[in-house]
Amino acid sequence: MSPHYRSTQAGRIIAIIADVMAFILGLWILMYLLDANRANDFVQFIHDTARWLAGWSHDLFTFDEAWARVVAGYGLAAVVYLLVGHAVANRIYRH
Template identity: 75%
Template sequence: MSPRHRSGSNSAATAIVVIADIMAVILGLWILMYLLDANRANDLVNFVQDAARWLAGWSYDLFTFDEAWARVVAGYGLAAVVYLLVGHAIAGRLRRY
């Protein structure tokens, strides 16, 4: 492989890792804000909640725990873990080639 090709795949891998990490941070931030009962009228809290709901659209109502905090932690936490695992796995694969 040419060094130029390898550098491109490393750049792509780095970008994928950064995006996956940002997605996980947004989800983790929303979990923290929810648990600390952040003011939902605040624009930042509202933005983080909307972004987290969009990112975890497939998982935020996946679990049916009786406690709302457990549903939030499990649903949004699952999405964060999946994004981290998948993003880092794809990046690792790119770096090998």
């Protein structure tokens, strides 16, 4: 296997992980906005995972409306994961 192939694979894996993390955060935002049943195991799993992923940003903003805090806090985390993950992946692709 050539080093270029391995770096391409590593970059692709990093980009996929960033996409999955952003997807989970986006899915939680959607579930929150649509008032998903929080007693459901799947909804609880997505909420717990999103809260862990956005632990640094979920209470960063102090909007009066709860939905705005969720969208801003979890949305910020999703955007940061996408930007940083894809920036790292592109950097690896080039090497």
